[in-house]
Amino acid sequence: MNFVWVVLIAVSMIAAFFSGGPEAVTKAMFDGARAAVEISIFLLGIVSLWLGIARVIEDSGLIHHIAHAFRPLMSRLFKDIPGDHPAITSISLNLLANFFGLGNAATPIGIKAMQDLQTLNKDKDSLSFEMMLFIVLNTASIQLVPFTVVGILAEFGSAAPSGIVLPTICATTVSAAVALGILFLFRVLMR
């Protein structure tokens, strides 16, 4: 991240001189800072909300039933998570929420999942492979129906707006598989 950030900032500042818009870049950075605050405040609400629900799930023991239901599926991908660890439940719920296109539930539960995975991490300063796997699954965006897209297509008079659903599912499934393939390939190469 360090490298990417330095490149992004340096390239932007240098490009600003040539394109003659240093003022625009300064303004854009302040806009970015403001956007970060606005999104954080929005996230503060939904993250707290889902952490509250997550605690109810833990205290009532429901967490064990959810973990039990998803363990067979999850232990295939996430081999190093013990059978009854809270991470099984948070990862399962995050992937389910993503699947249904419920971003406002998926993101907070994903944050919880990262923290659950961190409790299993041996080196707290480096990402575990489990964490990378979880993040790659999230950036692959496995989703059943892209409602926003269908909505926009319908609004502008598409003959069959939901015709896009099947191609999207195919594309997202293949890309998720490719993304996992790349991750596992890197693991072998970097060893």
Place this chain on the structure above:
Amino acid sequence: MKDAAFISQLVIPAFILFTVLYAAGKKVRVYDSFVAGAKEGPRIMFKIFPYLLAIFVAIKAFQASGAFEFLRQTLSGSFSALGIPPEVLSVAMIKPLSGSAATAIFTDIVKTAGPDSPAGRISAVIIGSAETTFYVLALYLGAVNIRRTGYLLPVCLIADAFGILIAIAVVKLMF
């Protein structure tokens, strides 16, 4: 389609109803339990905020500086040569950086090129199958304050690039 949207909207209320009733049935003090969990929220967001700030400032500066536009124009030549509508490149390049900007550009393409045009369809599939990678990374890495990310970033960026090619291929094959 309406049914699918309705079922999707039903998931969260049904899940919360079930959770709360189940917990009440198990004699859990649901309200106190919820508040105790929610108390963790501000602490986590405090931790994540600087990560979000850093990434948002860098992305906004990159877009406004003309560097993004330069990169896009350089690449759009090779896209046209391959018979791919160049508008698609704008959506594909912006999606990992900003979800709202990607949706805005997608809406614009649908408006100008038409919803059933190749450009409209390919960008629809890209929007539906790609994720705002940098935002997800900032959030999830910020949540655990991890500095050493190993090979995660190259994996995500290579996967994003493949995702775009796959989206184009799928649309060419299925329409």
